[in-house]
């Protein structure tokens with residue numbers, strides 16, 4: 001798991017671990033979440049990324065800095081889709097559509113630009129978000145007129 005945000009100094013040497021499909025969720029977040037702690041942590045992550053577009057993200061297909069405060073994280077893994085593995089498949093689809101490998105490191109600003117360029121089609125979002133329970137609250141999903 002990556003270092004806690006509050007422990008990180010600001011700069012290029014700091015790398016925040018983020019699971020690939022959360023690159024979309026971050027852009028769709030409007031305050032809802034699995035618990036108050038989860039919501040507060042996600043707000044903190046989003047604020048940090050907005051204020052530090054030159055810091056780096058390591059894009060992964062496993063638990064990240066957002067999962068750290070989620071009640072669904074059990075023993076380091078997401079327990080929400082234990083039987084279908086669909087959480088990880090969402091990450092893998094995002095990695096594929098972005099054309100990057102698991103573990104790819106890049107600056108925040110550049111990464112979010114790529115997400116906007118590569119994942120702006122209805123089919124892309126349907127493929128990735130099809131089973132998500134937050135679709136009706138997610139600005140990213142709703143922005144595509146779905």
Ligand code: SF4
Nearest residue numbers: 024025129132138141
């Ligand atoms: S619909 Fe769900 S998985 Fe897709 S971006 Fe929104 S919150 Fe994330």
Ligand code: SF4
Nearest residue numbers: 067070072073078080
């Ligand atoms: S539901 Fe799973 S993937 Fe989503 S934030 Fe919680 S632990 Fe992470």
